[in-house]
Amino acid sequence: MAKLSTNVAPDPMVARLRAALGQRAFTEQKMFGGTCFMINGNMLIGTSKRGLLVRVGKQAHAAAAARPHASTMEMGGRSMEGYVRVAPEGTTTDADLAFWLDHALAFVKTLPAKAKARPPKRST
Template sequence: MAKSVTKTSAIADPMVERLRAALGQRAFTEQNMFGGTCFMLNGNMLIGTSKRGLLVRVGKAAHSAAAARPHARPMEMGARTMEGYVRVAPEGTATDADLRGWLDLALAFVGTLPAKSKSAKVANKRA
């Protein structure tokens, strides 16, 4: 399965390599978003990393439980809480098992979403 990889900066983020390895043979793409690298599955944002930690898409139904986990808090952009997304501090992804737990939570939600097509994105921008 083809993977689309975009170089994000001259300084390598070790979390990017850990996420690539954890995603294994899944067909994913990478995109620069939120000041870091986001991993996309079928055109949907799955999980991302930046110097502030991991950004995990968990969906609205799992938001409260995910935000209550150790080292996690609701994702905020400016003064707005992004329901369905949590930010995980680096301490919360210290082990491969920790990272796998967050990735599995994101995969469980994003796996329920329909695939996005590039043509739909272009059409929405033009509308």
């Protein structure tokens, strides 16, 4: 019986986002079937096979969703206002990626830092 490979090729967009974020303090978290980048505990941008998930905020949502290769992010059949999905065709150049990252950074920097979750107490 042949074994199925569990090795999954790394998503090249993850490396591109790490490089684009440069010296900024960020964390990565597995979410939405991909990798999300967080700043001060707030989701900034994420990547998956379907493209980028960009947090732009409610005020910038309509303009961002109207851009080429962008659409409203949907999850479970519900629209997520303030988040747009950018198809892979919309992030092929470093300039494309910088555009979306700059929009996400502009919004997320307006948010207060989230407190880190405390681990649950153990009963003794």
